[in-house]
Structures are given as structure tokens and as C-alpha cells.
Amino acid sequence: MNRTAIAKACGFNRSVLYDNEDCARMLAEAHSSETRKTPGSAHDDPTGKQLQALENQVQHLETRVACLAAENADLRLKLKRAKAVADELVADGKRIAPYESGGTQ
Known part of the structure; x- marks a missing residue:
């Protein structure tokens, strides 16, 4: 299972797959079900x-992805607003600009 490819396809950092408990659990479940499959087993010809x-599982996961994407968009908007407020405070001289060792993001 290529976690880098999974993270890239989902649009987030690979560390999320390890740090986020839900993601780690889903990957572990997917990996265990993947390793249980053997050629000629019942998984090759699923029943109704x-x-x-x-x-149902796919629908549940698609719903979860949509919810997380919406939450992500909301958090990005809040971060953008917070940065704008901070920039305005710095420009007005009411706040000292924070030191950023890694450059701006």
C-alpha cells in the first residue's frame, strides 16, 4: 500500500495518514482486508x-470525505481571515510581526 500516493491523491500531507487516528484506522482496515484476499477466495466473486x-462503505467514506473537505475549506477561510487581521495589526503598528523561520506560507 503506497501511503505517499494515497496522501497525494487526497491532497494532504502523508503525515496525516499516521497522525490522524481515523485515517490510520481506515488504512489499517483496508490493509488487513487487502492481505486477507487470496486468489480464488470468496472476495473474487462477491455476493449481493x-x-x-x-x-454502503463507499457511500459512507464519500460522505466523510465531503465533510472533511468542507471542514478543511472552512478552516482555510478562518486562517486566511486571521492572517489578514494579523497583517493589519502589524501594519498599524499595534502588533510586532511574528518571526517565521521557514518563510511565509
Whole structure:
């Protein structure tokens, strides 16, 4: 399982896959189900129940991704607003500019 490719496809840093408990759990579950599959097993020809369960799981995960994307967008907007306020305070001389060792982001 290529975690770098997964993180890149999802649009976030690879460390999220390790640090975020939900992501780590989902990857562990996916990895364990992937290793249980063997050629010629029942997983090669899923039944209607299995297909329905998989479709439900996909729908649940798609909903979760949409919720997390919305939360991410909201947090980015809040960060942008906070930076604008901080920049205005620095420009007015009411606040000293923070030291950023890694450059601006």
C-alpha cells in the first residue's frame, strides 16, 4: 500500500495518514482486508450482500470525505481571515510581526 500516493491523491500531507487516528484506522482496515484476499477466495466473486456492504462503505467514506473537505475549506477561510487581521495589526503598528523561520506560507 503506497501511503505517499494515497496522501497525494487526497491532497494532504502523508503525515496525516499516521497522525490522524481515523485515517490510520481506515488504512489499517483496508490493509488487513487487502492481505486477507487470496486468489480464488470468496472476495473474487462477491455476493449481493457483499456488494451492498461495499457500496454502503463507499457511500459512507464519500460522505466523510465531503465533510472533511468542507471542514478543511472552512478552516482555510478562518486562517486566511486571521492572517489578514494579523497583517493589519502589524501594519498599524499595534502588533510586532511574528518571526517565521521557514518563510511565509
